[in-house]
Amino acid sequence: MTTASDSSSSMTKRPNRLFKNWMAKLASVPMILTALVVFVGGTAWTIVYSFTGSRMLPKTKWVGFDQYERLWDTDRWIISIKNLAIYGSCSMILTLFLGFCLAACLDRKIRYESAFRTIFLYPFALSFVVTGLVWQWILNPDFGLQNVVRSWGWESFTFNPLNDPNTVIYGILIAGLWQGTGLIMCIMLAGLRGIDEDIWKAAKVDGIGTVKTYVMVIIPMMRPVFVTALVLIASGIIKLYDLVVAQTGGGPGLASEVPAKYVIEYMFRAQNLGQGFAASTMMLCSVVIILIPWAYLEFGGKKRG
Amino acid sequence: MTDHLKSLLVGGALICGSSAHAVELEVTHWWTSGGEAAAVAKFADAWNATGNTWVDGAIAGSGGTARPIIISRILGGDPMAATQLNHGRQAEELIEAGLLLDLTDVAEAGGWADIVNPSSLLDSCTLDGKIYCVPVNIHSAQWMWLSHAAYEKAGVPVPTDWNEFVASAAKLQEADILPLAMGQQGWQQNLAFGALTIAVAGTDAWRAVTVNKDADVAAGPEFKAVFEAAANARELARGSNVQDWNQATNMVITGSAGAQLMGDWAQGEFAVAEQVEGTDYSCLPGLGLNDVLDTGGDAFYFPVNDDPEITAAQKELAALLISPEVQVSFNLAKGSLPVRGDIDMSAANGCMQKGLDILADGGVLPSGDQSLSADTQTQIEDLMAQFWSGDMSAADAQESYADLIRKAD
Amino acid sequence: MTNSVEIKNLDLSFGAVHVLKQLNLEIAEGEFLVLLGSSGCGKSTLLNCIAGLLDVSAGQIFIKDKNVTWAEPSERGIGMVFQSYALYPQMSVRKNLSFGLKNAKVPKDEINKRVSRVAEVLQIEALLDRKPGALSGGQRQRVAIGRALVRDVDVFLFDEPLSNLDAKLRTDLRVELKRLHKKLKNTMIYVTHDQVEAMTLADRISIMKNGMIEQLDTPDVIYSRPCNKYVADFIGSPAMNMFKGQLSGDTFHGEGFTVDVSQYDFDTHSRREGDAWLGIRPEHIVTGEAANGATFSCNAEIDILEPMGSDTLVWIDFAGQPVRVRTEGQSGLTPGESVTIGFDAARLHLFDSQTETRL
Structure with a gap:
């Protein structure tokens, strides 16, 4: 008896968990390294050096919160934050709304659906630089939309958002929406296609109107799709830079400045790395502030329920 | 060693030697x-x-x-x-x-x-x-370039200094000509400001602020006059929709603008457009008020x-x-x-x-780049961009400027 | 007696495909009508047309004498139960039941009254505050039925409601549906492909094939007098045995056997000559002693036995094809054994070979 159990225990020794599935683990090592070194490491390094007085080259000359004090004292930074807030909130709401409406329209089994889908998705294939340039030309009062409409006879038509400091951010918003709505529309369309046909029938029999069905039945069912869309839109908002550079160069004056542009310009043109690091750390903070409540809602809630 | 081989070696050395130069x-x-x-x-x-x-x-x-x-x-x-x-x-x-x-x-x-x-x-x-x-x-940056065609159209003699230019501006506007062409980039607006400083405040005040970083002079009366002149210039440049400096120069070349404050590199543009100095355009170093140029x-x-x-x-x-x-x-x-x-x-x-x-004659000054760091330059450019495109008052702009000079390194 | 639902000359085409062809149907008040057929026969399509979820190409639909051919589903006075339940997943059961009523601006106490009444009838009171995700299949189906019931309408439409449930649950809910119908006495139109459901639940069955109604009769009639070979084949499990042969006068000549059909109840106008099919249900073939007294009997060899507990399915080789015979209980027979089988002419079904209609 003992010998049998001895031999069986030596044959069936529990495999070391570290080497279980080692090929998959090996394959994921590069990604883990990249994530740790580049993302986490780079971020930590930036935050640490934002407390130094680094100029063109990084130096370990500690200055405490000086960079941050200067940052929040700078008009250009305040304007950037304001612009990002306006652009961010408008972009988020409008992209979701327009994307969903377009998807709902396309979902109604219309003719030439794939042609429409292509047309709406096409701008997403363009880079932000091209988008910015194209919309700079369209919104140019002398050659663009304003001129065209005036040549049709409507002499007093004005549409010149890019040259007025108060409306330039909305000009950029138009370009951004044009570029990004297509992708959100496609995601929403995929989500809508996953809705059981019978739900529509049941709602029809119950006498619920189309709009009400969308709002009270369909959209709550599409929660994961909305979360995905939200994340995609948010990432596009934070990294807003090349669109501004191509479309307005930050102008007129400083009216269309955005945080990412502030970071790049102070890091390289002004050769003041410390300032740039402080600004990008603030950008990271804003993302974290939004992420934490969301993460709690998504993952914390599940533990309770 | 044979003669043949020697000449080969010499020839080789010569070739190598000459090819050593072709870098x-x-x-x-x-x-x-x-x-x-x-x-x-x-x-x-x-x-x-x-x-x-x-x-x-x-x-x-x-x-x-x-x-x-x-x-x-x-x-x-x-x-x-x-x-x-x-x-x-x-x-x-x-x-x-x-x-x-x-x-x-x-x-x-x-x-x-x-x-x-x-x-x-x-x-x-x-x-x-x-x-x-x-x-x-x-x-040097302290030049004013004037279009003869524009002034002919307005029926006004070509000004010989900044003050005459400001006086003639109204006539230009009546003739539908933009008095001052200005590209919408911070460095150009900064350059104009620098030119006005040297012309209106004088070299001592300029040196005090740019070289010695004296914030009190920056907040003082000499610079008050400068900022007011800048505010003036801002009004005269309203409506310039161009971005790059050479687009603004082009407005002067074609006569759609009366003048531009730009450095002497604008000269090259006039040359390429085959315009003749004295006939088609005029140039005023130091804005005609102060024969000083920065270098x-x-x-x-x-x-x-x-x-x-x-x-x-x-x-x-x-x-x-x-x-x-x-x-x-x-x-x-x-x-x-x-x-x-x-x-x-x-x-x-x-x-x-x-x-x-x-x-x-020795009427030269060191340029801003030589005295101020890139960081301070950028901050001043930001201030200029804000000032020139908006409605900031001359007094507010002066206050911010003095502040930047105080903190400059 | 007014008809609850009347369908006149209904035509429906999807492009070039003619799905419903000149359909006529009258359903009496309080009747439980089952639309039975295999997939693709058009039964769900017909139901959707009655509900108003599909637009008809031609014809008319009347519900309670009102022409509803072009009316919206919610205005037709119908309630519908779907195969996949189609409950609103983000709402509680109570909200699912009351959503439609609230939308129609029914007063709040009326809504509460109806919801509690329906919950009581269907025994879902304990589930009212749960979400559909927390319910079992059977519970969900009850809620779905409840959602139709709260509408206080006359006609209920069921689109294969029990198909998604397991066998035991299906039999339980089937009985409950029958009790519900007995209690409420509403008109119910029920679509299914399962003949057991059809036979047990229906007042009348409409067997459909290729967009047309093959036979519309009570279950008994459909069972005992199928009007054509398709219906005869469809109803009855195990299926009817079919033999090819010739009919001449009072005799049927099959392959290697003849049957005296003088006792067979022919239709008045049926001819008595020509090629025909002879059908006999497995449960109507008797063995042993009883076979000796039947109209037709012979010996045959047993091929396979399929014991099912309550009865046994005996496969025998006869007339050159496998024939199914059903015997009660445990038969005590063994494969290879020779056994006498027989059947009565009264239990026969004869079908014309070409038209496949009953003779």
Whole structure:
């Protein structure tokens, strides 16, 4: 008896968990390294050096919160934050709304659906630089939309958002929406296609109107799709830079400045790395502030329920 | 050793020797407008004539765009052989980090200390007694360029200084001509401000603030007058929808604007458009009020290289760029002033002669780049961008400016 | 007696495909009508047309004498239960039941009254505050039925409601549906492909094939007098045995056997000559002693036995084809054994070979 159990225990020794599935683990090592070194490491390094007085080259000359004090004292930074807030909130709401409406329209089994889908998705294939340039030309009062409409006879038509400091951010918003709505529309369309046909029938029999069905039945069912869309839109908002550079160069004056542009310009043109690091750390903070409540809602809630 | 073999060896040595000279040097710069391109071609031709090859690395966009690219290449370990930068503190940290070639031996061999005029140019290239760059031209920023066609249309005589210009502005506006053309970029607005400072406040006030960083003078009455003049200029420039400096110059060339405040590099644009000084356009150094010019300009720096052949070629290029013939051909094409005081510039046109005279008289000042760091310059440019495109009052702008000067390093 | 639902000359085409062809149907009040057929026969399509979820190409639909051919589903006075339940997943059961009523601006106490009444009838009171995700299949189906019930309408439509449930649950809910119908006495139109459901639940069955109604009769009639070979084949499990042969006068000549059909109840106008099919249900073939007294009997060899507990399915080789015979209980027979089988002419079904209609 003992010998049998001895031999069986030596044959069936529990495999070391570290080497279980080692090929998959090996394959994921590069990604883990990249994530740790580049993302986490780079971020930590930036935050640490934002407390130094680094100029063109990084130096370990500690200055405490000086960079941050200067940052929040700078008009250009305040304007950037304001612009990002306006652009961010408008972009988020409008992209979701327009994307969903377009998807709902396309979902109604219309003719030439794939042609429409292509047309709406096409701008997403363009880079932000091209988008910015194209919309700079369209919104140019002398050659663009304003001129065209005036040549049709409507002499007093004005549409010149890019040259007025108060409306330039909305000009950029138009370009951004044009570029990004297509992708959100496609995601929403995929989500809508996953809705059981019978739900529509049941709602029809119950006498619920189309709009009400969308709002009270369909959209709550599409929660994961909305979360995905939200994340995609948010990432596009934070990294807003090349669109501004191509479309307005930050102008007129400083009216269309955005945080990412502030970071790049102070890091390289002004050769003041410390300032740039402080600004990008603030950008990271804003993302974290939004992420934490969301993460709690998504993952914390599940533990309770 | 046979005769045959000897001649082979000698021939081989000669060939090797001559091919040792045929080095390719990549040179980066941001001279991309019509006039500027014609000028840098003169450098390229001279270098190619020595049997070597000039590999042109033009970067589009002005200095603000090109400098970060150049600096990141040098820092990133893929340096070019030679690069343009402006006189001043732009390369300070690179020199401190030992990334740029020491040219002291070339300078001593060429006797630069004696020929470079004004000596402040060479001082900007010097750190701890060693010379790291070769100045190639002098550009001054305090010029006003006026379009004769515009003034003819308005029926007003061409002004001879800033005050007359302001007085004539109303007539220009009646004739539907934009009085002052201004590109919507911070550095241009900063340049205009600098020109107004020297013209209205005088050189002592300017030196006090820009060189000595005296914040009290910046907040004082001399600068109050400057800011008010700037506010004036702002009104006269409203409606300029152009971005780049040469687009604004073009407005003056075509007569759709009356004047532009721009440095003497605008000269090249007028030359390419085949306009004649005195007939088609006028130039007023120091805005006609104060015969003073600042002496900014370009210098060539040479990033450190492992290859001794390339290093030797770099030194050869440095000596070539400052040689008399090259200085003449280049500066005539560019519209800038040569760094040497000992060459014949009689082929230069009226504007350049005015500049040369002022230079000879000693009415020069160091440029802003030479005194203020890139960080402070950027902050001042930001302030100018805000001021010029909005409705900020002259008093508020002055207060912010004084603050920046107080914090400048 | 007014008809609850009347369908006149209904035509429905999807492009070139003619799905419903000139359909006529009258359903009496309080009747439980089952639309039975295999997939693709058009039964769900017909139901959707009655509900108003599909637009008809031609014809008319009347519900309670009102022409509802072009009316919206919610205005037709119908309630519908779907195969996949189609409950609103983000709402509680109570909200699911009351959503439609609230939308129609029914007063709040009326809504509460109806919801509690329906919850009581279907025994889902304990589930009212749960979400559909927390319910079992059977519970969900009850809620779905409840959602139709709260509408206080006359006609209920069921689109294969039990198909998604397991076998035991299906039988339980089937009985409950029958009790519900007995209690409420509403008109119910029920679509299914399962003949057991059809036979047990229906007052009348409409067997459909290729968009047309093959036979519309009570279950008994459909079972005992199928009007054509298709219906005869469809109803009855195990299926009817079919034999090819010739009919001449009072005799049927099959392959290697003849049957005296003088006792067979022919239709008045049926001819008595020509090629025909003879059908006999497995449960109507008797063995052993009883076979000796039948109209037709012979010996045959047993091929396979399929014991099912309550009865046994005996496969025998006869007339050159496998024949199914159903015997009660445990038969005590063994494969290879020779057994006498027989059947009565009264239990026969004869079908014309060409038209496949009953003779």
